[in-house]
Amino acid sequence: MESIEELKLGVRPEAAVSGAVLLQSEYSSYLTFNAQKDTDKPSPYGGFYTADAGTAIVEFQGCxxxxxxxxxxxxxxxxPKYKDFGYDICVVKxxxxxxxxxxxxxYSFPNTSYADFRHFIIFFHDSTFECIAKDLVLKLSDQPYSEIIGELSAKVSAE
Structure with a gap:
């Protein structure tokens, strides 16, 4: 049976303006978004207050x-299967x-197995991203957004 688990990566998409951008080719897949991290200051609504963490750059390897x-x-x-999650980065088991x-x-390749691939899902304010990939690598950047997108676009177009 399918189940969704939050991945504890230290950041999550920003609630108000996630700003998610997907750059994808046949060979690579990058997703960027405005990231938040928990602080140690308790919120009166439960959980903790969050703070800006910069821009998350997520590479989905083998997408x-x-x-x-x-x-x-x-x-x-x-x-129903999404209702327990907020702005989270998750994996579907x-x-x-x-x-x-x-x-x-x-049908064409009778012994196909994707046992080493995982189903990732990221919930944003205005959208949801899902993919099947071998793994993800998340990095944070404080560079201006235009520079991040420029660097990723150069990588994708050079393939």
Whole structure:
């Protein structure tokens, strides 16, 4: 049975303006967003206050497929499998999507296995990103956003 677990990576998408941008080619996939980190100051609403963490740059290694867009945060709250998550970075265990890809590929390649791939999901304010990839690497940057996007665009276009 599918289950979703939050990945504890030290940051999460900013709640108000996530600013997510996806740069993807046949060979690489990068997702950037405004990141927040927890502080040690308790919030009266539960949990802790957050602080700016810069821009997160997430590389999805070996990305097979991705979806970016629907649902936004309000719609996600009404979807049973998403309702317990906020602006989080997660992994889907026993993913039906991974199984679907294996089944489809088995028509031409009967021994296909994607056992070493994972289904990642990131919830933003205005969108959701999902992909099937081998792994993710998250880095933080304080560079201006235009420089980050310029560097990633150069990497993607050089492939």
């Amino acid at each position: 097979l497929i991705s979806k970016f867009g629907y649902p936004n945060d309000e719609a996600a709250m009404g979807i 026993n993913s039906e999507w991974v199984k679907e890809l294996e089944n489809l590929n088995n």
